Amino acid sequence: MKLAVQVKLLPTPVQAAALEVTLHACNEAATWVSSVAFERDVKRNFALREHTYGQVKDRWGLGAQAAQHVIKKTCDAYITLRANLKAGNHGRPSSKRYRRATGKPISFRPEGAQPYDDRMLSWQHAERTVSIWTLSGRMKRVAFTASSEQLARLALYRKGESDLLFRDGMWFLTATCEVPEAAPDTSVTQFLGIDLGIDLGIVNIATTSDGQIMAGRRLNRGRLRERTLRQKLQRKNTPSAKRRLRKRRRKEARRARDINHKIAKHVVAEAERTGRGIALEDLTGIRARVRLRKPQRAALHFWAFAQLGAFIAYKARKAGVAVVHVDPAYTSRTCAECGYIDKANRASQARFVCRSCGFVDHADRNGSRNIRHRAEELWRCGAQSTAPVPPPNTGRGTGRKRSTTASGARCASPGLSVPGG
Incomplete structure (x- = not known):
């Protein structure tokens, strides 16, 4: 690779x-x-x-x-x-x-x-x-x-x-x-789902289906501090302010990149240790599709979730870990226990309560479990690993779509899509 x-x-x-x-x-x-x-x-x-x-x-x-x-x-x-x-x-x-x-x-x-x-x-x-x-x-x-x-x-x-x-x-x-890469493990049957958490407010960087939450509180505070300082220096517009702006440029991006590298390394190591693949959302074009309130727009466009997904993908390929990208449609509204889909299931940013079976969980963990289920179903249908390049977006029109797998089989399942199908 x-x-x-x-x-x-x-x-x-x-x-x-x-x-x-x-x-x-x-x-x-x-x-x-x-x-x-x-x-x-x-x-x-x-x-x-x-x-x-x-x-x-x-x-x-x-x-x-x-x-x-x-x-x-x-x-x-x-x-x-x-x-x-x-x-x-x-x-x-x-x-x-x-x-x-x-x-x-x-x-x-x-x-x-x-x-x-x-x-x-x-x-x-x-x-x-x-x-x-x-x-x-x-x-x-x-x-x-x-x-x-x-x-x-x-x-x-x-x-x-x-x-x-x-x-x-x-x-x-x-x-x-x-660089030589490890032979891909095609014998996996289970996946580690990763929810990058970009709906209903960006709070956590990533959440795994095992329940581990990589909180983004510290990174968000740093971003807010940098943004406030930039605005203050830009309003001041003196030579010394411009010097400080030049000196601090890319500092926020370097910090986010370092955090993303560490998270990606941890996720790949965990999947490799447990003999599982990695399931990610296909977020191609998400910035254009997502509609957020004005205070949330800056957070979305500064959030390096695509970079994190790319880091996970290339590190996984280097380690021989399979990666499957799934359609993210309705993963935050679907119950991971019974499969019931309803917008009202998302009680708040952090709380998921199923209106059908009463299942209660952290919203991002519930989403990561849905991502894992979709990846495992795609893998059983013959999907191939998509590492290191994320597949093109296959659309998010309706919750249910028929997808052609790499082996030519047909899968009918909510929100599933096979890259290259």
């Missing part, structure tokens, strides 16, 4: 200046290529190369490999845009956000990442240096550093392209590594 290893470059002032000029030129060229692709509606790599390759080389002085990577980067950006539009991440076609995303060409930041292949970049692992192409020629002996674990992984498994990027005054290289 592919994993990314990020190392920090330690260039001299001369090397840093050459890298900066090169990165700015590549992204300026990519913005121009994007405008040509948008105006002529040519967004395929080889077709776009016919219109732009020669001018990119002559106008910006890029080498052959760099010019091709600039064009391919532009095409990949439009592919990503189409995928986001299809998934509903920019809202409906009639929305302002959708029109804004499709009404102009994609532009690239001056410090945006630039891909490098092995013809443009070579690694000297023993000396911890790289030799990298720039507009000023080949820059040799550019030092880099990383943790011992990352350095070992880089030396053993690096394969493919690396991305050069500049962020917060620091230079980084993100290298692709082909």
